[in-house]
Amino acid sequence: MDNRSDLLDEQLLNDVGNIARVTSTDGKVASYIPELSRMSAELFSLSCQPVGAKMIEIGDVGQFFTMQSLSKIISLAFAIEKFGRENVFRHAGMEASADSFNSLMRIEMTSSKPSNPFMNAGAIAVCSLICKAYKSEALDRVTDFLRLLTGEYNGFDEKVFLSEKNSADRNRALAYFMKSMGLLHGDVEEILDLYFTLCSLRCTSGTLARTAAVIASGGRSAASGEKVIEKETVCTLLGLMSTCGLYNESGEFAVRVGLPGKSGVSGGIMAVVPGRMGIGVFSPALDAKGNSVAGIRALELLSEKLDLRGIGI
DSSP states (O other), rough: OOOOOGGGGHHHHHHHHHHHHHGGSEEOOOOOOOOGGGTTTOOOOEEEEEETSSOEEEETTTEEOOOOOHHHHHHHHHHHHHHHHHHHHHOOOOOOOOTTTTTHHHHHTTTTTOSSSHHHHHHHHHHHHHHHGGGGGGGHHHHHHHHHHHHHOOOOOHHHHHHHHHHHHHHHHHHHHHTTTTTTOOOOHHHHHHHHHHHHHHEEEHHHHHHHHHTTTTOOOTTTBBOOOOOHHHHHHHHHHHHHHTTHHHHHHHTTTTTTTEEESEEEEEEETTEEEEEEEEEEETTTTBBHHHHHHHHHHHHHHHHHHTTTT
């Protein structure tokens, strides 16, 4: 495999961005959370954080958006660090799913725990663990952890939080169904408030690149260089990102891009090149499975031009 990492520069990212942006017209901005629909489909940013080097980024790099399901990386990493992998996976599985991200069908059919922590049901189960341990301090503990990983905390978008909470019939049904099966512990509304707040955390494509770079470097913060997560956590995140990170589009992403990744319905995707870099891309127009059209195209082009496909999978 050729090592073309030295080709990474602003011109390459501009070339990739110019091609990828065009595909955004093939998608639609998420509307099932009403506040998300206000985001312009024309926005695009791409950030690359090489391990031990300066970030390179292009496009609307100062544009904040909400993490949505990208926050599941943060809550899962936090839970594994604090409670241990074995304990966390008593409450959620490690299996990929062909179901949509907000499906409750698999739990109902099998009467068992959620397939994985990146499904909404699995992420809610992880939030239940955190709430049970830290109660009113749960949110502060997770955001402190985010600050440790990335060197930044940009608050959360209250309008998105309220919009998400007020349109959360599906997630609320999931949570109460799991509560009835003994899969959640504590007050359901408190657990959901933590989940919705984490989904509403503000970030940029640079935030995603720095987070992915922590995983790429084996657990060291791109901001401080300090070891912030253990090898067990890194390996778990890489495995789940490779198999479950883009929900029921994960297999196609693995073929087209060939990198561990995680997406969110706000249009963000992070990807990890183990040992080399973290990548964050943002473009709000989504395909039918809830993933950024231009984001996937940009990552596919980067993977091809830098010969990244298959690293770490």
